Amino acid sequence: MARIVTLTMNPALDIATSIERIAPERKLRCDAPRYDPGGGGINVARVAHALGVDALAVFPAGGAAGELIGHLLRQEGVGYSAIPIDGFTRESLNVAERESGQQYRFILPGPELGGHDQQHCLDALATAAAGADYIVASGSLPRGVPEDFYARVGDIARRLGRRLVLDTSGPALKHAGTGIHLLKPSLGELEGLLGHSIQGEREEEQAARGLIEQGRCEIAVVSLGARGALLASKDGVKRLPALQVASKTAVGAGDSMLAGILVGLIRGLGLGEAARFGIAAGAAALLATGTQLCRPEDVERLYRTAVGAA
Template sequence: MIVTVTPNPSVDRALDLDALAVGEVNRAHATHVHPGGKGINVSRALVAQGHATRAVLPAGGPDGELLVRLLQEQGVPARAVPVTGETRSNITLVERTGVTTKVNAPGPRLGAADVDALLAAVELELASGARLVVGAGSLPRGAGEDFFVRLAALAGRHGVPCALDTSGAPLEAAVAAGGLAVVKPNDEELGALVGRDLVVVGDVVDAARTVVARGTHEVLVSLGAHGALLVAADAVWWAGGPPLVPASTVGAGDTTLAGFLAAADDDAPTRLAAAVAWGRAAVLLPGTAVPAPADLHLDDVRVVEEPDPDLALKEL
């Protein structure tokens, strides 16, 4: 069982447009409503591929009720922790060319009791035999920048690996504390963490190994259309595939992480190939829809061990 923890979930509403005209009236030709938040997206992707998971999340207000109902409709097991604030609703505008504009609401303010209740819900899952915990997404106001540090420490006390997908100050705090099995930033988030631009493969590897040196086992760096890099202390792999015309890139990174974790019992190149195959499948679907088994094409993914460190990321 993979337990995902999404401290700031959302109801994601996506609208498909021919082209976005800023400052004008725009008319959508399709709408999509999905349960959202990075950890929830990981659980949704795992369920679609037949893997056991449970989503732990705070839920409040009408959109919180809708979020729980949407998860039930999609067959995603969830442990929802009631909170007094209202669950947020995010808006995504997707143009026919694949260009995506996303507007994320801030979410509710959690009190200390809400945070404690959320971590207590995670501990129930850990005591019930969870084999992996995933902390993912932004932190709502009141959660504290050390929320993921506390989550990783809780998982560690139960001997359960913890994966993390976040950014900014929460990522910095968690990396500094160490003890993570895998961190999944994109190249921009990793660059912000180490305070420099990442232009070539060697830049990403050096930055990722800075994270590894602080106590993280592996760093999975998503590169968007240019694939992904998996960096460990003594090895690095790149994986990618032929160019795609995306329908929507929202949630693709979350599906990438889900693929990586679903293959946790395999070797590093196989886990990376699965991650990229899942992510590639996700970008071909509308909104934040997640791929079914028939959507995956592992044969399209190429894995390279020790890629040229001088190769520009845009050339991958």
């Protein structure tokens, strides 16, 4: 039985390629593409599986892209429950320009999901997550899905007695409700939730502490990019430094970090050490190319580095 069950309402078929130079008005002949199953929860499930924890991804799927996501997950050995829909699963394109070293990311909108499709996803989640340690709801919401959808996921988690982990942004985050076990916003997402800018370390720590005091969540991990992360809980707020690596891409770094935290907790690490393991997973994702996620050997190596530096 899966220890982690994820829900991705707006999955994507991630396509990565490269080209010498991007220019307008020309046919741009790219290198051979790489295809990966993508979307927040799917990425979390993939990383958790790669790190040795059983995970299952629940997501709506339609059209050729939806079928290919399932095929790719089967190849990786990741369990999944794909909910058939009439619309077409979106695609995203990552193009690396070799001349400049820049990356260009083109994200297409997802399909519109009606009420029946939404309920089918929730029903599948409830069935899959009955014995899980964690329910992870991650990513954006597609058209047609109400802003308070993740509050409905929270209702399922409470009914099942499971711990809800949420990673989203914008209105979906603002209307997600309270009682979430672990919330993982970036600093920008936290500013959007609060409705004002956050200046300086003191305000960062106050904002993270406020998430706990307001009952939004039991644990908050606020990503600070190159400055690491803030870990907030009932025991206070702690700063965790970033690991310095030669970054090739930022694709999937946040999802890898979240998966790493949960894997660390399932392994029996304390909260602080699990957060360090998550930071190592996020840093390992920066070493990948295109739409690849972190490699387990890089995660373990970087975690040993983080422990040694602590």
